[in-house]
Amino acid sequence: MTELRAVIEAFLFVAGFPLTLDKLADLAEADKLDIKEVIAGLSEEYCRCHRGIRLVEVAGGYQFRSDPALAPWLRRLQKERVQRLSAAALETLAIIAYRQPVTRAEIEYLRGVDSGGVLKTLLERNLLRILGKKEVPGRPLLYGTSRYFLELFGLKDLNDLPTLKEFAALDPELVEALPLESS
Amino acid sequence: MTELRAVIEAFLFVAGFPLTLDKLADLAEADKLDIKEVIAGLSEEYCRCHRGIRLVEVAGGYQFRSDPALAPWLRRLQKERVQRLSAAALETLAIIAYRQPVTRAEIEYLRGVDSGGVLKTLLERNLLRILGKKEVPGRPLLYGTSRYFLELFGLKDLNDLPTLKEFAALDPELVEALPLESS
């Protein structure tokens, strides 16, 4: 029974979504009644003695979740995650890093999508810097990467950016497809 | 203290990545010594009495992980087979882990084979990190292992790497010879 308890606990922990009784019985090759008993025991144990985790019945299954009373604390962790970049932001940042100084129109031509929102986000996150205006009709803004960008990636200066050649060289198939060297 | 324990447990549970002591102290607004005590207590408690979960120190932080003894059961939750690291990948990873920072040419000299493909795979799997460029002609990239490398193998830090018998430093003259540089 202790073995079954550990197995059930681990399954519930790893699954990441609610597991039904049927599913647990199938996975642990055990009797549903035994599993029910184990779950009741675990649930009671997590509930007692001020734990930060609860075993709850949800969406027809069972799942470990944080204690709702701790939500004000846990929200602080959610905020931390903002330090990450979306795929669209990554793509835009990559274009600017390698092609700077570059205008929004040039970025949008390369990406094929409107990039105003992403540019705004990157500027807000202090990853970009406005380098001036391009001497063409309309005088569009020229974007480049900021000091913080270098810090984020641990680069001494922009010359430290890996060249595309070096990456292509890792994969012989890509070498032929490299008409565009980083400028 | 019971409140702190619940908060720490919930943070570790929800974070999904190892949380450092500093980070926990910051998040929980508590003293690091108190947190250490709480973690030791939690860790001991999870270890005792046949739990399916362990609280371990990894990659400079703390994280809940499943008990390795339950692996045969937990693999049943996986839809796809895990991509095992090939012998070539492990060999390359070992060289980088013990000799970082290291260039591609140095790796290739030590392994005796072209390692571009393997390096790319390891980079894609996020096991490596680019540490900068070596101040020699051509300024080749310097590779090191990533934080995720530590997480994958459950290492506390690089000092936690298995010690190798007779692991003397390579004769520097040998590395400088680098006959594979041109390939």
Next chain:
Amino acid sequence: MTVDIKLEKFSGPLDLLLHLIKSQEMDIYDIRIVEITEQYLKIIDQMKQLDLDVAGEFLVMAAQLIHIKSRMLLPVSEELAEEEGDDPRAELVKRLLEYQRYKQAAELFDQLPQLERDIFLPKGDGADLLLEDAPQDTELTISLFQLANAFHQLMTHAATEVFHEVVRENLSVTDYIAMISRRLIEHSRISLRDFFQSGYQRTELVVTFLALLELTRMRMIKIEQVTTFSEVWLSRLATTDQLRRICPAEEALDYD
């Protein structure tokens, strides 16, 4: 085909040499170079006979072995001895010893408990574990490699495909947005891989990718990933009704 299997097994010429030395029970510090060279060349020959593509590194090592063998057999001028040291095998021995250490280290690594093989973490976003609705997070972490790689991918595709063939083949982002929306009406959550594995051409991949980006921008879908290289999941943020509305509303998007 035994040789073929053997070659798969050896990660390079040093690995093969080490194997020969061990199987002949030789002392690594005192390699019987004539014997080893002969066996090494025999294996290379077998590889050629089987029309296997013998990697250049194996041939380079063969040449080095022959060179060492000749140095061992022939009387050596003092000049050469001074230049290359007394024992012509010395450098090879050093390399083999060093290689052997890393090979052992690799074996040690393989025995360590590994994530997803021996040890498991909760799948899914940690936010799902919170009991209350947390702000949705559509972001990924990035490394320098990912940054450079993103640009490389973009340039390779941009150079050869997107701006020419898309028009020619009449692949429109709008169509793909509609297609993705239809699939997300049926399933609330789809892995990114499911979209890309059905024998797509490169142009189709690019257009699918752009469509996904556009849907993310419109906050219709969420793209999430737990650890940096794990499965990427798409799930719908919009209601199925909202998604249904996008399907015919093509004029709203000005792409082709």
